[in-house]
Each structure stands twice: as C-alpha cells, then as structure tokens.
Amino acid sequence: xxxxxxxxxxxxxxxxxxxxxxxxxxxxxxxxxxxxxxxxxxxxxxxxxxxxxxxxxxxxxxxxxxxxxxxxxxxxxxxxxxxxxxxxxxxxxxxxxxxxxxxxxxxxxxxxxxxxxxxxxxxxxxxxxxxxxxxxxxxxxxxxxxxxxxxxxxxxxxxxxxxxxxxxxxxxxxxxxxxxxxxxxxxxxxxxxxxxxxxxxxxxxxxxxxxxxxxxxxxxxxxxxxxxxxxxxxxxxxxxxxxxxxxxxxxxxxxxxxxxxxxxxxxxxxxxxxxxxxxxxxxxxxxxxxxxxxxxxxxxxxxxxxxxxxxxxxxxxxxxxxxxxxxxxxxxxxxxxxxxxxxxxxxxxxxxxxxxxxxxxxxxxxxxxxxxxx
Numbered sequence: 033x034x035x036x037x038x039x040x041x042x043x044x045x046x047x048x049x050x051x052x053x054x055x056x057x058x059x060x061x062x063x064x065x066x067x068x069x070x071x072x073x074x075x076x077x078x079x080x081x082x083x084x085x086x087x088x089x090x091x092x093x094x095x096x097x098x099x100x101x102x103x104x105x106x107x108x109x110x111x112x113x114x115x116x117x118x119x120x121x122x123x124x125x126x127x128x129x130x131x132x133x134x135x136x137x138x139x140x141x142x143x144x145x146x147x148x149x150x151x152x153x154x155x156x157x158x159x160x161x162x163x164x165x166x167x168x169x170x171x172x173x174x175x176x177x178x179x180x181x182x183x184x185x186x187x188x189x190x191x192x193x194x195x196x197x198x199x200x201x202x203x204x205x206x207x208x209x210x211x212x213x214x215x216x217x218x219x220x221x222x223x224x225x226x227x228x229x230x231x232x233x234x235x236x237x238x239x240x241x242x243x244x245x246x247x248x249x250x251x252x253x254x255x256x257x258x259x260x261x262x263x264x265x266x267x268x269x270x271x272x273x274x275x276x277x278x279x280x281x282x283x284x285x286x287x288x289x290x291x292x293x294x295x296x297x298x299x300x301x302x303x304x305x306x307x308x309x310x311x312x313x314x315x316x317x318x319x320x321x322x323x324x325x326x327x328x329x330x331x332x333x334x335x336x337x338x339x340x341x342x343x344x345x346x347x348x349x350x351x352x353x354x355x356x357x358x359x360x361x362x363x364x365x366x367x368x369x370x371x372x373x374x375x376x377x378x379x380x381x382x383x384x385x386x387x388x389x390x391x392x393x394x395x396x397x398x399x400x401x402x403x404x405x406x
Contacts, residue, residue, distance in 0.1 A: 035348055050380075075152045076260070076310065077123050078121075078123070079388060080108075080369050081367045081369050081388055082241070082287065083289065084365075084367050085127070087127045087129060088127070088144055088147065088236055089230055089258065089285060089287055089306070090182065090237035090258040091166040091167075091168060091182030091184035091233045092145040092233040092234050093168070093260065094129045094184075094231075095130060095168055096178065097129075097131075098396070098397065099127075100129075100131060101128065101130050101393075101394070101395055101397070102129050102394045103126075103128045103392070104126065104390060104392050105125070107124050107125075107128055108123045108386055108387070108388040108389075109386060110385065118263055120153075121151065122151070122152045122153075124150050125268070126146035126147065126148050127145060127148075128145060128146055129145025129166070130143070130144060130145065130182075132144055136278075140169065142167065142169060142170070143168040143169075143170055144165075144317065145165070145167075148162065150174065156193050157191075157192070159190065159191050160190075161188070161190075162187070162189075162206070165182055165184070167184075168182035168183075176240055177238050178237040179234070179235070180235045180236075181232075182233050182235070183231070184233075185229070187227060188227070189226045190224060190226075192269055192353070194222055199356060206287055211393075221271055224269070225266070228259055228263065229263070229265055231260040232259055233256055233257060233259065233285075238253045243295050246297075248294060248295060249296075251292055252290060253288070253289070254288065255288040256285075256287050258287065259283070259284055261280045261283055264282055265279065266278060268281050281310045283310035284308060286308070287307075288306075290303055290304075299325075301322060302322070302336045304321070304346070305317065311345075314374065316348070317347070317348050318346065318347055319354070319355075321342045321358070322343060323341070324340060324341050324342070325340045326339040326340060327339040338362065340359075343356075346369075350374075351375050352372055352373050352374055354369050355370060356370075364391070365390075365392055366389070368387075368390075369387075370385060371385035372385050
C-alpha cells in the first residue's frame with residue numbers, strides 16, 4: 033500500500049507539472065492537418081455511440097466515472113442493405129469496470145475493467161473475438177479535476193469460413209454456372225489466427241457542480257488520447273501464404289466531450305468529438321445532443337428516481353449522418369442510433385446504414401441519479 037500511495041503522489045506531481053492540455057491539443061491539430069478531415073473503412077470494430085463504449089475508446093477511462101460499478105451491452109448491425117447478400121457487419125460487445133481503493137488513498141484510486149466483443153463480417157463470416165482486461169490509475173488534481181493513465185491487454189482470435197468460397201474449378205462448363213458440388217481442389221479450411229493485443233491511454237476530466245439546487249449551471253468535460261495495438265500483432269489468417277505480412281496497424285485516438293448546463297432550465301448541451309487514425313484509415317466524428325431532465329433525482333433520500341431524455345446527431349465526415357437518442361431512468365440508460373450513409377457507399381447499401389442499440393447500468397455511490405458522461 034505504501035508503494036501505491038507513493039505512486040499516486042508521483043503521478044500527481046507529473047500530471048500537474050506537464051501541461052497535458054497543450055500536449056493533447058497539439059496532437060489533435062497535428063492529426064487533422066496531416067491527413068485532413070475524412071473517413072475510410074476502419075480495421076477495428078466500430079460503434080457510433082462512443083459514450084457507451086468507453087473501454088473501446090481509451091483504457092484510461094476505466095473506473096473514471098461517478099459510481100461503484102458500471103456495465104454496458106452493445107449491438108450493431110451495419111450495411112444490411114448491401115446488394116451482395118451476407119455483406120453486413122454484426123457486432124456485439126460487453127464491458128464492465130469498477131473503482132478500487134477509493135477510501136484507501138486521498139490522492140487517487142484504481143480502476144479495473146474487462147470488455148469483450150464478437151464481430152462477424154461478410155458472407156465468409158470473417159470473425160473477430162476479443163477479450164481485454166484494463167487497469168487505470170486515477171489521480172485527483174484538485175476537487176474539480178482528475179487525470180488518468182490506463183493500460184489494456186487482451187487476447188484475440190480471428191477466423192474465416194471457407195464453405196461459401198467460390199473457385200474457378202467449380203465453374204461448370206456444361207451449364208455455364210457455378211456448381212458448389214464440384215471439388216475446389218483448393219484450400220478447404222483456414223485455421224484461426226490468435227494473438228495478444230496491447231493498448232494505453234491518458235484522460236483528463238473536469239467537473240464543476242451547479243451552484244445551488246435546480247441552478248443547472250454545471251459544467252463537465254473530458255479529454256483523452258489513446259494508442260491501440262501498440263505491439264502491431266500479426267493477424268495473418270492464411271498460413272499457406274508465406275511471403276505476405278499482415279500486421280494490425282496501430283490506432284491513435286483523440287476524443288473529447290462536455291456536458292454544459294443551461295442555467296435555470298432543464299436542458300443541457302452534450303457536444304463531443306472523436307478522431308482516429310489507423311494505417312491509411314482515418315475518421316472524424318463531430319456532434320452534439322440536447323439532454324432534457326424530465327424528473328430530477330431526490331438529493332437526500334433517493335426515493336425519487338431521476339429521468340432524462342437526450343436527442344441529437346453526429347456527423348462522421350464524408351461518410352455518415354448519425355441521429356441518436358438516449359433515455360435514462362435511475363441507474364439505467366438505453367441508447368439508439370442509426371448510421372445514414374452520405375458517401376458513395378450509399379448506392380451499394382441501398383440507403384440502409386447501421387442500427388445500433390446500447391444498454392448501460394451504473395451502481396451509484398450513495399444516492400442514485402441519472403448520468404450521461406460518467
């Protein structure tokens with residue numbers, strides 16, 4: 033325990049001494065200038081509701097929330113309208129994180145979590161299954177600011193089905209058509225690829241509470257940077273091809289969001305931004321939601337459960353417009369969004385983008401309340 037206490041003191045000194053805002057702002061500007069705002073197909077799983085997938089955005093967000101336990105369920109079905117049957121992407125994810133040693137140290141605490149996802153793509157069922165464990169050290173800068181550094185490590189399995197593959201040797205000249213009953217004389221099975229995957233990140237959080245009950249002039253902000261696939265692992269599926277290299281590109285993320293109360297009303301603005309670069313793929317998401325507090329929580333007894341509704345949209349530059357909504361009741365929340373293609377891909381998808389649904393639960397510390405960015 034003495035070593036952990038010393039760690040929090042050293043970490044606090046480091047974070048205060050280094051102006052993290054200047055460093056991250058520079059990285060963000062450099063990121064956009066070097067590649068321009070745009071989008072391309074990413075190599076990783078892709079959710080639009082970033083606030084509902086914190087451990088997939090930044091390991092430093094592990095345990096960085098106002099509660100004791102937090103869990104998410106996510107599902108996305110993308111491009112189901114593709115002209116090529118079976119070309120859709122289907123992704124399901126789960127994550128859980130908690131805060132540790134919150135009463136042991138005055139200068140900070142630890143966050144620990146686990147997340148897992150399964151992604152299946154295309155008519156060959158290209159599958160990715162991944163399980164990650166993450167840990168973060170969260171340091172109190174003052175009564176309004178937190179800084180966090182997180183690490184994440186996981187195990188990945190990638191697989192592909194050969195049953196739907198079509199080969200030249202299966203072309204039936206007598207009928208002039210493909211015949212799956214003919215022998216392919218080619219690869220009949222491809223063993224899965226397995227590898228370890230490691231990531232890291234930094235995050236900053238600011239929270240100023242409302243001055244008095246029902247003032248609704250609070251301000252919350254968070255900002256972070258993260259690097260995924262630091263070890264750039266090999267994900268080559270076909271062992272029969274020996275002269276090719278298929279390493280997973282490193283991914284760099286910059287993200288930020290805020291919760292801005294409109295004084296003397298029941299409304300808040302919740303703007304957000306996320307940008308990443310992975311190999312030749314890059315993406316910038318910008319948007320905002322408007323949150324309406326339908327019913328406030330009972331501050332002292334907790335007998336009255338809070339309720340809120342948020343609506344808004346994100347714009348993924350040069351790719352999609354994403355309307356979304358979230359309903360919060362007590363410690364639970366459900367989010368719904370739909371990716372509407374605005375790029376040339378719209379012709380192939382027949383106007384159908386991707387529907388996404390998310391569920392969230394946060395076990396509060398003390399009195400329950402509704403949350404959006406915790």
